[in-house]
Amino acid sequence: MTRAQRRWAAASATLGMCAAVACGPMNTLGRDGVTGSSETSLGWFLVITSCAVTVIITVLVCVAALRKHRGAGARDVVAGSPGFEWILWGGMLVPAVVLVIAFLLTIGTLNAVAAPERAPAATIQVVGHQWWWEVRYEGSSPDQSVVTANEIHVPVGEPVRLELSTGDVIHSFWVPELAGKTDLIPGQTNTMWIEARHAGVFGGTCGEFCGAQHAHMQMRVIADPPGKYRAWLAAQRTPAAAAVDPSASDGLRVFMTSGCANCHTIRGTGAGGGVGPDLTHIASRTTIAAGTLPNTEANLMGWIVGAQGIKPGSDMPNMPVPSRDLQTLAAYLETLK
Ligand code: HEC
Ligand SMILES: [Cu+2]
Known part of the structure; x- marks a missing residue:
């Protein structure tokens, strides 16, 4: 890399990080998702109860410590003696009641998040990779399937089933405003479901340390009204826009001759690599990497x-594309809406 290129990379990385930080809230206490909302209620109950218990116990300990000793020495506490009621109520009955309530609420929450009440409107496969998310919408036939990366579109107000697997190490799918975390574990498929109550963009990230660029393994869930979602899906199903005008076909030529096709797929062209994200509709995504x-x-x-x-250790090498070709290539990729 030349010095100028290195500066470019550093400057765009810094800008990108600022943008990523500002990309929308990842609020664990958010209630925009149906499962997240019942988990949040349980969380609040547990926090408030444990704070109350801590305060009450602290006050009692202080009162006991500050009280003057009466009588001599310790006595056995037996039924009828002065300390007995404290031990019966404070030590056994009240904690038992609190724990039973917490247990029942936990069972209720587990039940509420186990399965949606209605059949899911879509099943989406999410595959974790160091350090990006492959997102697949399986169609009735292979040409009806959609493969994208890092941005998951869902219809608002409808439950969506997620099938989570990994191509390498353990990752964890975490979009805090919509639902709790679910791990992606080698050799198995975990499932979860999400339902966004409001249209919007929900930030998410990998929730399980997975290597050097773990912090740069973010995603977005984009909840759109069902009509808009279906239009998006239909557009994603189509192959890439044909490179008809000369600059686009030149860009495609650079792509095909620079080694990109070994790792990336652009449906509708000869590029069928499976190492990196599918770039068929790369221009329709709001972020990269x-x-x-x-x-x-x-x-x-x-x-x-x-x-x-930008992402040291990533499976994408620095590609030494000469600067004139680079511009053509980037311009071509930006036509892939
Ligand atoms: C050896 C495999 C490999 C080669 C060769 C390669 N890439 Fe990549 N590329 C990747 C991987 C892996 C990622 C995902 C990196 C990440 O986000 O951590 C990626 C990410 C990208 C992205 C961002 C996609 C997204 O949705 O975030 C673009 C754009 C891209 N590559 C373009 C290219 C171009 C253009 C070339 C050729 C000049 C190229 N790549 C060559 C593996 C490769
Ligand atoms: Cu990770």
Whole structure:
């Protein structure tokens, strides 16, 4: 990498991080999701109860410590003696009642999040990779399937089933405003479901340390009205826009001759690599590299030549594309709506 390119990469990485931080709240106490909301209520109950218990016990200990001793020495506490009622109520009955209530509420919450009340409107497969999210919408036939990355579109107000698996190590799917975490574990498929109550963009991140770029493994759930969601899905099903005008076909040529196709798929072209994200509709995503950078032509150029400066250790090498070709390539990728 030349010095200028390195500066480019560093500058765009810094900007991208600021944008990622500002990308929308990841509020654990948010109640925008149906499962997240019952978990939040249980959380509040437990926090308030444990605070109350701590305060009451602290006061009692202080009162006991400050009280003057009466009588001599310790006595056995037996039924009828002065301390007996405290032990019976404070030590056994009240804690038992509190724990039984917490137990019942926990069972209720587990039941509420176990399965949605209605059949899910969609099943989405999410595959964790170091350090990005592969997102698949299986269709009735392979050409009806959609593969994208890091941004999960769902219909608002409808339950959506997620099937979580991993291509390498343990990751954890966490969109705090919609639901609690579920791990992605090698050799098995875990399922969960989410339902967004409001349209909007919900920030998420990997919730299980998975290597150097764990913090750059972010995602977004985009909840749209059902009509808009279906239009998005239909658009994603189509192959990439044909590279008809000369600059686009030049961009595709650079893509095919620079080694990109070994790792990336662009449906409708000869590129069928399966190491990195599917780029068929890369221009329809708001960020690149799992929430690390806003999706702009400049950031694409910075990423292509300097991925290792932005996400060191990533499976995407720095690609030494000459600067004229780089511009053409990035411009072509930005046409892939
Ligand atoms: C050896 C495999 C490999 C090669 C070669 C490669 N990439 Fe990548 N690429 C990846 C991986 C892996 C990622 C995901 C990185 C991440 O987010 O951690 C990625 C990410 C990207 C992204 C961001 C996609 C998204 O949705 O976030 C773009 C754009 C991209 N590559 C373009 C290119 C171009 C253009 C070339 C050729 C000049 C290229 N790549 C060559 C593996 C590769
Ligand atoms: Cu991770």
